[in-house]
Amino acid sequence: MEIKKIDLSKLDNNEMETFNIFYRLRFHKEYLSNNTSKFKTTKKKSHEWFTNNNFKKWIFSINLKDRKKTFIGGIIYDRENFFYSILIQKKYRNKGHAEVALKKLINVVKRKKLKLFTYLKKKNLPSINLHKKYIKYKKKYNKDFYWVRLV
Numbered sequence: 001m002e003i004k005k006i007d008l009s010k011l012d013n014n015e016m017e018t019f020n021i022f023y024r025l026r027f028h029k030e031y032l033s034n035n036t037s038k039f040k041t042t043k044k045k046s047h048e049w050f051t052n053n054n055f056k057k058w059i060f061s062i063n064l065k066d067r068k069k070t071f072i073g074g075i076i077y078d079r080e081n082f083f084y085s086i087l088i089q090k091k092y093r094n095k096g097h098a099e100v101a102l103k104k105l106i107n108v109v110k111r112k113k114l115k116l117f118t119y120l121k122k123k124n125l126p127s128i129n130l131h132k133k134y135i136k137y138k139k140k141y142n143k144d145f146y147w148v149r150l151v
Contacts, residue, residue: 010058010059010060010108015051015054018054018059019047019050019051019054021059021061021071021074022050022054022057022059022074022076023043023046023047023050024074025059025073025074025076025085025087026046026076026085027040027046028087030087030090031085031087034121034124034127035085035119036119036141036142036145056078056079056080057076057077057078057079058075058076058077058079059074059075059076059077060074060075060076060077060101060105061074062074062075062086062088062097062101064092071089072088072089072092072097073086073087073088073089073092073097073098073101074086074087075101075105077105077109077116079114081117082109082114082115082116082117083117083118083119084105084116084117084118085118086098086101086102086105088101093126094126098130099130102130102131102134106134106150106151109151110151114151115149115151116149116150116151117147117148117149117150118131118148118150119141119145119146119147119148120138120145120146120148121144121145122144122145122146123144131148131150134150135148135149135150136149136150136151137149
């Protein structure tokens with residue numbers, strides 16, 4: 001499988017499909033373990049929040065370019081504060097998919113003349129290594145995280 005064969009699709013046509021991917025990513029146990037916010041809510045309350053706030057977010061589905069368009073992860077980008085998060089399913093990690101998706105996101109953000117920030121957990125070495133060559137500025141956020149500017 002070639003690492004370039006992924007598709008980064010912005011989801012905005014089907015609100016329920018977009019919410020389901022958002023919820024799956026945002027409340028994934030690994031996402032929560034590497035996020036500054038550990039807060040988890042019910043799916044119903046999360047859907048209410050999403051319905052009122054999804055216009056502030058871009059939700060991208062990361063899919064393989066195979067016949068099934070296999071879902072392997074996603075990106076959540078906040079258009080108000082310019083922060084993003086990425087999650088790749090465990091069995092698709094260490095194959096370069098996150099870097100290809102990140103490059104595609106960076107290109108979208110640059111074309112739109114927006115900014116791109118994230119928090120990196122100091123102990124999450126795979127994430128630090130992924131972001132290393134794209135970091136424009138990094139500072140300590142708290143004892144566990146760095147605040148990073150990519151674009």
